[in-house]
Each structure stands twice: as structure tokens, then as C-alpha cells.
Amino acid sequence: MLFNSWEFAVFGLIVFALYAVLRHEWQNWMLLVASYAFYGAWDWRFLFLLTASALIDYVVGLAIAGTRDRRRQRLFLTASISANLGILGFFKYYNFFAGSLHSLLVAIGVPIGLPALSLVLPLGISFYTFQSMSYGIDVYRGELKPTRNLRDYLLFVSFFPHLVAGPIMRATNLLAQVMTPRRITFTGISDGAFLIFWGLFLKVFVADNLARIANPVFASAGPYDGATVLLGVYAFAFQIYGDFAGYSTMARGLGKCFGFELTENFRLPYVSTNPSEFWQRWHISLSTWLRDYLYVPLGGNRGGALKTYRNLAITMLLGGLWHGAAWRFVVWGAYQGSLLIAYRATRRRTDPVRAPAATGTLEWWLKVVVFFQLVCVGWMFFRAPTVAQALQMLAAVPLHFHFAAPYGTQLLVKILVPLFIVEAVQLVGKDTLAPLRLRPAPRALMYVTCFYLLMVYGAYASKEFIYFQF
Amino acid sequence: MRFFQDMPAARDSGQEAAALSTTEPSHALARPAGLSLFVRLCGSSLAIAIAAGLVLEYAVFRHAYLLADQSTVAIVYKGARLEAGHSDPIIVLGQSTALAIDARRLQQSMGAYPTVYNYALPNLGSAEQYYFVLKKYLQFNRRPALILLALPPDAIVNREAEQLNPYIEEIERQRFRRFFGPMFLLTEVAPATRRWSFVAAAAETALPSANYRVFIKNSTFAPELDEISDREYMGLPQALVARNRAIIDRLDATNGQLIYYADRVVAWHQVMDALPPGPDSHSPMLPLFEEVIRLADASGIPTRLILTPICCERAAALESNGTWPLLSALLRSYEERYPSFRFVDTGFLAYERSDFGDPIHLNAAGAERFNAALVTRWPTIVAPTTPPRTAARRPFPGQ
Numbered sequence: 001m002l003f004n005s006w007e008f009a010v011f012g013l014i015v016f017a018l019y020a021v022l023r024h025e026w027q028n029w030m031l032l033v034a035s036y037a038f039y040g041a042w043d044w045r046f047l048f049l050l051t052a053s054a055l056i057d058y059v060v061g062l063a064i065a066g067t068r069d070r071r072r073q074r075l076f077l078t079a080s081i082s083a084n085l086g087i088l089g090f091f092k093y094y095n096f097f098a099g100s101l102h103s104l105l106v107a108i109g110v111p112i113g114l115p116a117l118s119l120v121l122p123l124g125i126s127f128y129t130f131q132s133m134s135y136g137i138d139v140y141r142g143e144l145k146p147t148r149n150l151r152d153y154l155l156f157v158s159f160f161p162h163l164v165a166g167p168i169m170r171a172t173n174l175l176a177q178v179m180t181p182r183r184i185t186f187t188g189i190s191d192g193a194f195l196i197f198w199g200l201f202l203k204v205f206v207a208d209n210l211a212r213i214a215n216p217v218f219a220s221a222g223p224y225d226g227a228t229v230l231l232g233v234y235a236f237a238f239q240i241y242g243d244f245a246g247y248s249t250m251a252r253g254l255g256k257c258f259g260f261e262l263t264e265n266f267r268l269p270y271v272s273t274n275p276s277e278f279w280q281r282w283h284i285s286l287s288t289w290l291r292d293y294l295y296v297p298l299g300g301n302r303g304g305a306l307k308t309y310r311n312l313a314i315t316m317l318l319g320g321l322w323h324g325a326a327w328r329f330v331v332w333g334a335y336q337g338s339l340l341i342a343y344r345a346t347r348r349r350t351d352p353v354r355a356p357a358a359t360g361t362l363e364w365w366l367k368v369v370v371f372f373q374l375v376c377v378g379w380m381f382f383r384a385p386t387v388a389q390a391l392q393m394l395a396a397v398p399l400h401f402h403f404a405a406p407y408g409t410q411l412l413v414k415i416l417v418p419l420f421i422v423e424a425v426q427l428v429g430k431d432t433l434a435p436l437r438l439r440p441a442p443r444a445l446m447y448v449t450c451f452y453l454l455m456v457y458g459a460y461a462s463k464e465f466i467y468f469q470f
Numbered sequence: 471m472r473f474f475q476d477m478p479a480a481r482d483s484g485q486e487a488a489a490l491s492t493t494e495p496s497h498a499l500a501r502p503a504g505l506s507l508f509v510r511l512c513g514s515s516l517a518i519a520i521a522a523g524l525v526l527e528y529a530v531f532r533h534a535y536l537l538a539d540q541s542t543v544a545i546v547y548k549g550a551r552l553e554a555g556h557s558d559p560i561i562v563l564g565q566s567t568a569l570a571i572d573a574r575r576l577q578q579s580m581g582a583y584p585t586v587y588n589y590a591l592p593n594l595g596s597a598e599q600y601y602f603v604l605k606k607y608l609q610f611n612r613r614p615a616l617i618l619l620a621l622p623p624d625a626i627v628n629r630e631a632e633q634l635n636p637y638i639e640e641i642e643r644q645r646f647r648r649f650f651g652p653m654f655l656l657t658e659v660a661p662a663t664r665r666w667s668f669v670a671a672a673a674e675t676a677l678p679s680a681n682y683r684v685f686i687k688n689s690t691f692a693p694e695l696d697e698i699s700d701r702e703y704m705g706l707p708q709a710l711v712a713r714n715r716a717i718i719d720r721l722d723a724t725n726g727q728l729i730y731y732a733d734r735v736v737a738w739h740q741v742m743d744a745l746p747p748g749p750d751s752h753s754p755m756l757p758l759f760e761e762v763i764r765l766a767d768a769s770g771i772p773t774r775l776i777l778t779p780i781c782c783e784r785a786a787a788l789e790s791n792g793t794w795p796l797l798s799a800l801l802r803s804y805e806e807r808y809p810s811f812r813f814v815d816t817g818f819l820a821y822e823r824s825d826f827g828d829p830i831h832l833n834a835a836g837a838e839r840f841n842a843a844l845v846t847r848w849p850t851i852v853a854p855t856t857p858p859r860t861a862a863r864r865p866f867p868g869q
Contacts, residue, residue: 212692411692444518451523456683457691 001041003250004204011038012254019258024181028155031258038160039123046122049087053125054157056083057132061139061146061153073140080136088129091122096325124164126322130289132157135171137293144172152178161254165247167265167285174260182259194436195253198422199246201454207242208459209415210235213408218383222392226401229393231408233376236383238416241269244283249432268427270375273367274347275339278375290319308344313337323382328390332381339374418453422446527678534682535648536711537689541592542648543714544569544728547721548589549649552603557612559584560852562726563600563762566592567778567830568620570837571844573725579845580852588726590620591649593642598663599649600762606654608769616852617766619775622830623788623819624746627753627796647671648681731827732834741783744829748791760804767808774851775801775813779840781829785820814851818843 001008015034019027040047060080064073089097098115105112135156138144147153156175162168217232248265255262263285272278279287295315301308313334320333377394384390425446426434435446535546562571568590577586589603600619607614647655647668655672659665675681687693689707721728766773780788788794801813818840825836832840844851 209692414691438515440515440518443515444522447515447519448522448526451519452526452679455677456679456686 001038003247004200007041016257020184027182028151028178031159032151032155035155035158035160035163039158039163042123043120049091049122049125050128050158051154053084053087053129053132054154056080057136058146058150058153060136062148064136064139065146077136077140081133084129084133084136088125091125093321093325100327127166127168128157128163130168130286130322131170134168134289134293135175138171144175147175147179149179159255159260161251161258161260162262165244165251166283167248167251167263168289169263169285170289173263177260184257184259188256188259191433191436192253192256194433195249195256197253197450197454198432198435199248199250199253201422201450202242202246202249202419204246204458204460205242205450205453206415206419207239207246209457210239210242210412211459213412214239214383218385218389222389222396224393224396224400225406226397226399227404228406229380229396231406231412233380233383233393235408235412237270237372237376237379238419240379240382241266242419245269264432267432268423270372271368271423271427272375273364273371275336275343275371275374276347278371279336279340286319286322290315290322294318305345309341312340312344316340328381328384328387331387331390332378335378335381339378418449422450531678531682531686534678534686536714537685537707538682538714539685540714540717540728540730541566541645542685543717544721544726545591545645545649547718548591548726549651551587552589552607553610553651555610556585556587557614558587559615560586560618561607561614561616562586562588562590562618562620563603564590564620564778565599565622565625566590566730567622567625567832569726569728569730570778570832570840571620572727572837572841574723574727575841575845576848577725579848584615586725588724590726592645593638598758598761599646601758601765602650602654602659602662604762604765605658606650609654609658613769614771617771617773618851619762619773620778621775622780623777623793623797624780624784626755626759627749627751627800628746628788628793643671647675652676727837729827729834729837730831734827734833735824736781736826736828738783738823741781741823741826741829744784745787746784746791746793749793749796751796756800763804763808763811767810770810772810772854773808773812775811776816776844776851777819779819779821779825779832779836781823781826782820783823784829814847816843816847816851818847 001011011034015030018030022030036047036050039050057080060076063076067073067076102112135144135146135153139146152175156169156171156178159169159174159178213235214232217228218236245266252262252264265283265285267281267284269278269282272281295311298311298314299307300311303311314337316337317330317333320329320331320336323329323332380394381387381390384393422435425438426432428434429437431437435443438446535543538546560573560577562568562573564571568588569592571588571590573586573588577584580586589607591599591603593599604617650659652672652675655668655675660668660672679686689710717728763773804811805813821832821836821839825832825839827833827836
């Protein structure tokens with residue numbers, strides 16, 4: 001059941017209608033049932049895995065709180081992390097590591113390996129595993145009191161708007177919202193409706209239309225023309241942004257309608273001037289998760305420059321691997337890590353993230369454009385089927401560049417212009433919801449234009465969100 | 471120029487009412503609450519957007535069929551004409567092969583009156599279309615004096631393979647809903663067929679922008695690769711509109727004629743690749759076909775059936791696969807059961823390949839030949855005589 005489907009529209013309306021008439025306790029029961037129905041609509045068998053993953057941390061949370069012995073607490077936490085990573089590793093990475101090990105053994109003349117398993121990757125496993133795991137860690141750190149209410153805990157893990165593709169919510173934030181009574185407000189519905197609309201626009205108009213430009217370029221076996229490669233990678237850069245930010249924005253909008261406040265996952269990432277700012281704007285819930293549960297425990301930036309670089313590299317490498325079991329994601333993570341290290345090594349000490357007003361506008365734009373090219377280099381590894389193909393495509397840009405607009409350039413412009421206009425409003429208004437503060441006439445113009453772009457020019461064949469596979 | 475309006479700082483719902491009350495103009499407070507809310511709603515961006523949307527829908531997108539393929543243009547034009555209530559005394563019903571009939575020429579052969587109009591439509595899915603076209607015609611027009619059913623001989627007992635093709639099915643579904651429109655689908659088709667998918671089809675058809683979205687997208691944005699539609703790349707949208715205006719002029723001038731191919735001649739292998747399948751006495755078309763005859767009979771409207779020409783290779787295939795005896799017996803049984811129904815043997819069934827633009831549609835030369843022959847036989851076709859019911863007529867040449 002995709003967010004951009006009629007089935008989901010009907011499902012959402014029914015759930016909302018029931019939610020509106022129920023009291024808090026029953027609201028939570030109903031949302032839990034709805035969330036399980038939502039997840040079970042893909043494959044009911046994975047409901048057991050979802051429940052098992054959640055129960056592990058529920059029990060571990062209570063066990064940690066039940067003892068004051070720090071060693072025992074650490075033991076419980078280790079068990080929780082091992083179980084979570086074990087589930088994730090088995091379903092997501094087993095075949096990758098088995099295949100890589102086999103290749104390695106063959107290379108050194110020992111042709112044995114682990115058997116490949118035909119595993120189906122459970123939808124959203126990376127998201128709910130990380131979310132559930134953070135609960136155990138927060139309880140261990142004493143930042144959160146564990147809940148005894150299993151219903152509320154299960155709802156925190158499985159709340160359907162963010163279940164399969166994030167944002168990755170923390171228990172300190174979402175569980176507290178689950179446990180306290182919520183109110184449906186006009187502002188919540190109005191903001192939520194706008195976010196759902198804008199998310200749909202990003203997915204159905206921007207991402208799915210751009211897919212038709214990007215897909216053939218990356219599906220081609222070469223030889224590549226530099227201009228075509230650029231077109232393809234620019235298209236993919238905005239496709240993946242529209243796809244993922246679209247989902248997160250819709251999730252946030254749905255949450256608002258129900259009175260929940262979900263974390264903002266994207267904040268105009270392509271206006272970043274450096275890698276550090278990029279990761280404060282792109283997939284914010286993952287980058288902050290990695291920062292708080294991996295980078296900081298590794299030592300963060302507390303052990304001198306070299307240790308900081310090491311920690312950054314490990315964090316981004318694992319962040320890359322989180323996206324999928326393939327070397328191209330590892331390379332992408334390594335590339336992002338090296339950008340962060342390079343930025344950290346070269347930046348002036350007094351150069352925090354600066355808005356256009358703080359620096360010269362031209363200088364700011366120049367930095368944005370240059371850094372966007374660096375991001376796109378990373379997307380090439382992310383999107384190309386193999387690292388070798390990504391390298392070939394990358395080489396084609398300077399070596400086989402022909403100054404002719406390839407087929408699809410016009411379409412790219414037609415898709416990006418309306419996106420840029422609305423994002424300019426968001427940039428100036430410093431808020432995703434800034435368009436709602438426009439005066440009535442320009443706001444109406446925006447509604448009508450976006451509605452018809454969505455309605456008439458949207459790509460409606462049911463397409464899964466890219467991040468579902470992660 | 472300021473684009474952003476001043477908003478109350480409080481986004482929290484608890485403070486919302488208080489915040490709004492401080493920004494409310496004082497004169498608004500003097501109004502009754504209901505009126506004040508009405509004024510606020512009318513001035514809201516959503517109300518402006520909805521008003522602008524309605525103007526766009528019914529002033530701009532309503533004409534978007536001018537960006538469509540030939541068949542859709544004919545369908546939309548004829549649908550609108552049918553609803554206008556011209557009440558033509560003689561109407562032609564049939565599928566795309568009957569679009570070649572120049573009804574104005576038939577009309578002129580009898581003098582200026584009675585008017586003859588060709589309501590033949592490209593395939594809308596199944597024989598259900600004839601029943602519903604007649605039903606809708608009777609809803610908007612006076613009862614006609616005569617119905618001329620013009621069908622190719624392989625449309626009744628031969629189940630075409632393409633009817634099972636989901637691609638064709640989808641295109642026909644789109645044509646069907648575009649012709650009948652939302653209200654008729656909702657009030658007539660859905661209850662009669664008990665297929666509630668027609669309710670969804672009605673919703674799809676209600677907004678012109680949604681109804682023609684594939685055509686608008688194909689011609690002004692990029693080809694819609696994900697949605698099935700009759701696609702004809704015509705270059706610039708202006709060229710497409712000009713082509714479709716010419717089609718409408720021709721529909722006007724000929725009382726509903728549409729010729730798909732001007733001077734194109736179908737290749738022999740294309741004809742051979744599209745030979746009709748064998749006859750089936752349980753063809754799903756049969757009960758639907760009979761429904762039309764029953765409805766006309768019940769409404770007291772005489773019905774004549776003529777067969778539209780087919781390419782001689784196809785005629786030979788029908789000859790060899792046993793279609794004729796089955797069809798002949800079937801038509802006789804209909805004549806016996808429904809007194810107002812009569813099959814008219816026009817005797818000009820098998821045409822040369824040079825008369826066809828594709829395996830089933832006549833080109834301009836073929837249409838000219840067919841219409842000339844029809845004019846000659848027109849008095850026989852419309853003659854109000856009762857056919858001899860007992861004679862075992864051989865309706866097809868060569869039999």
C-alpha cells in the first residue's frame with residue numbers, strides 16, 4: 001500500500017475518521033491495528049519479524065531498568081544490539097558477505113564459500129531496527145525511562161506513517177507523543193494536508209517523471225557521452241531527493257493530521273555549501289542517529305584530528321552500507337566520508353554554516369553549485385549498477401563531452417522549474433511550511449499550478465519508493 | 471512587494487484562537503460570525519484556487535480532446551452531438567469500420583430529409599456499446615425511425631484475439647467512459663452491468679483535466695510511458711489541434727464519417743497476420759448483440775443490419791472457417807424472434823486489399839467505393855418491407 005495510491009487514500013481516511021472519534025487509549029489501539037494492517041498488506045509474514053524486533057528491545061529496556069548493576073545492563077544492551085544487528089545482517093547482508101567471502105576465497109585459491117540464500121528483504125527493516133535499537137541504548141544511557149505499556153511501545157515502533165521509510169524516530173520524542181493524549185487541530189490538519197500535498201508533488205511529479213530521464217542513462221552499458229551522463233546524474237539527484245523527501249514529507253504530514261510531530265528529514269539539501277551542512281539537511285534522522293549512536297560513542301571529535309577523521313570515515317562507511325548490501329553503497333559512504341574529512345581538514349575554524357545573507361550571495365551560490373557537483377559524483381556510485389560502471393560514467397564527463405543538449409534536457413528543465421520556485425519560497429521563508437504563509441493570491445496560484453502539474457503531468461503508474469529497499 | 475503575510479507567531483492550536491483574534495480586522499468582528507466566516511473563506515487562497523481550478527477545468531481543459539487521437543476526437547464530438555438532442559430519424563450504429571459511411575451522402579440521396587447520422591464509434595469494448603449508445607440516444611433524442619447496424623461479419627460470432635489483450639481493453643475502457651460521460655456511467659451503465667468499476671470510471675471522467683490527462687501530457691510535456699492510450703505523435707500541439715479541427719470539420723460535413731487512412735494501402739502480410747479467428751456459437755458478443763436488437767424492438771424502432779466490407783483475404787478466411795453458416799443461421803433466428811429486425815444483404819462484402827489502409831479499415835478509395843454502393847442500395851435498405859421469413863437466404867457472396 002503506497003502513499004501515492006488510492007488504496008492508501010481510502011485507508012488513511014478511514015483511519016483518520018476512526019481516530020477522530022476515539023479516546024486516547026482506543027486511538028492508540030486503533031493506530032496499532034492500522035499500522036500492522038498497513039505493514040501486513042505487503043507481506044503478513046514479516047509482521048512476526050517486526051514484532052520480534054520490537055519485543056527484544058521492549059524486554060531489554062525493562063531488564064536494564066530492573067538492575068543497577070552496570071555490567072548486567074551492558075550485557076543486556078549487548079544482547080539487544082547483537083540481536084538487532086543479527087536480524088538486519090541476516091536478512092540484508094548475508095548474501096552480500098557470503099558472496100564477497102566466496103570471491104575473496106576464490107581469489108586466494110580456496111574455492112569454498114557460504115551457500116547463497118533466497119531471502120526476501122523485509123520492507124523497512126533498516127528503519128525499524130535502528131529505531132527499536134535506539135530505544136534500548138537510550139534506556140541504557142539513562143536518557144529514557146522504559147515503558148511497561150507494550151501497546152504504546154509497539155505503536156512507537158510500527159506507527160505506519162514512518163514505518164517503512166522513516167524518518168527514524170527516537171523514543172525520547174515519539175514514544176512520549178504516543179503516551180500523551182493528542183489533539184486534532186485545524187492547524188495540524190492544514191499543515192499536514194499541505195505536507196501531504198507537497199510530498200505527493202515531490203514523488204509523483206518530480207521523482208517519477210525524472211526516473212524516465214535517469215533510468216535509461218544508468219541502464220545503458222556505454223559508451224557514454226559526457227553530456228548525457230551529466231543529464232542522467234542531475235536527473236537522479238533530484239529523483240532520489242523527490243522520492244525520499246516526498247515520502248518523509250508525506251509521513252510528517254500524516255503525523256501532523258493525527259497530532260504527532262515527526263522529525264523533519266530533509267531541509268533543502270541541495271542548497272548546502274559543504275558536506276557538513278549537507279548532512280544537516282539530507283536524511284536528517286539517519287545522520288543524527290549515526291552521530292549520536294555511532295560517531296559520538298566512537299569518540300567523535302574528542303581525540304584529535306586523526307581520530308576524528310577515523311571516526312568520520314567509519315561512520316560514513318557504515319552509513320553507506322546501511323543503504324544496501326552492495327559495494328557501490330560502501331564506495332558512496334567512503335566518498336561522503338572523505339568529503340567530510342577533506343572539509344574538516346580544510347575549513348577555516350570560524351566558518352560555520354552560513355546563510356546567503358552572511359556571505360556574498362554570488363559566493364554562496366557558487367559554493368552551492370560547486371558542492372552540488374560533488375554530491376552528484378557520489379550519486380553516480382549510488383545509482384550505477386556497479387562501481388566499474390560508475391567510474392566509466394565519471395570518466396566520460398571530461399573525456400567524452402559533446403556540447404549538445406541530450407534528449408531529455410527540456411523535460412528536466414520543465415520538471416525542475418516549478419520545484420525550484422516553491423523551494424525558493426521555502427528557502428526565503430526558512431521553513432517547509434513557508435508557502436502557507438504566502439499572501440492568498442500567490443498561495444492560490446501555487447496551489448493551482450502544483451495541483452495541475454500533479455494531476456496532469458504526474459506519473460501515476462504505481463512505483464515503489466527508492467528507500468523502501470533500504 | 472510583499473509575498474508573505476503576517477502570521478500569528480503561535481502555531482500551537484491552543485493559542486491559535488487568541489492569536490487569530492488579535493490579527494482579525496476590527497470591522498470583521500462587527501459582522502455576524504457566520505458571515506464573517508463566509509467572507510474569510512471566500513477570500514482564502516483555497517477558495518481562490520478552487521475558483522481558478524473550475525475556470526480552468528471548464529474553459530480550458532474541456533477542449534483538451536483536441537490534443538487526442540483521431541478515435542477519441544470522433545468519440546467526444548459524437549458524444550456531445552448525441553447529448554445535444556438533434557433527433558435524427560435514421561441513425562447508423564456500428565464500430566470503427568462503419569465510420570467510413572458518409573451519412574450525409576445517404577441523406578442527400580433521399581433529398582434533404584430525413585437526416586441520417588452516423589453514430590458509429592471506434593470499438594468501445596464490446597457489443598455492450600451498441601446497447602448503451604442506443605439507450606443514451608433514446609434518453610436525449612426522440613425515437614428514430616430507423617436504426618442501421620453496420621458491422622463487419624467477424625464482429626458477431628468471431629471472438630477477436632485482441633479483445634483479450636489488456637492493452638486494447640484499457641484503451642477501449644477509456645473510450646467507453648469518454649463517450650458516455652460521468653452521469654450516464656453512474657446512473658445507467660453501473661446499475662445495468664452491476665460492474666462498480668464504472669463508478670470509478672465516472673469519477674475519472676468527471677474532471678476534464680483528469681479525463682484527457684494522457685493526451686495533454688503526451689503533447690505538451692513528455693510521452694506518458696506508464697499509461698496505456700492511443701498514442702499518435704504529431705509534433706507540436708498546434709499541429710495536433712489543427713489536425714483534429716480538420717477531423718471535426720469532416721465529421722460535420724459528412725454526418726459522422728472518419729477515414730483513418732487517406733491513401734495508405736495495407737501490406738499483404740499485415741492482412742494475413744490479422745486474419746479473424748474461427749466462429750464460436752457461444753461468443754460473449756452474442757447476448758450483448760441481441761440486447762441491442764431487443765431494445766430497438768421493444769422501443770418499436772425498425773433495425774436493419776448490413777455488413778461492412780472486409781478485405782478479400784479475410785473474406786476467404788471466413789469462408790473456410792465456417793463463419794458464414796453460423797452467422798447466417800443466427801441472423802435468421804433473430805429475424806424470426808424480433809419482427810422489427812432485418813438483415814439486408816448488400817452483396818458487396820469482399821473488397822480488394824487496395825481499398826484498405828489497415829487490415830480492417832477502409833482507406834479513402836475503399837470508403838468511396840463503399841458509399842457509392844450504399845447509395846445505390848439505400849432504397850432497399852430503408853424500405854419498410856417485411857422480409858420473407860422462411861426462405862433460406864444466402865446472405866454472403868459466394869455462398
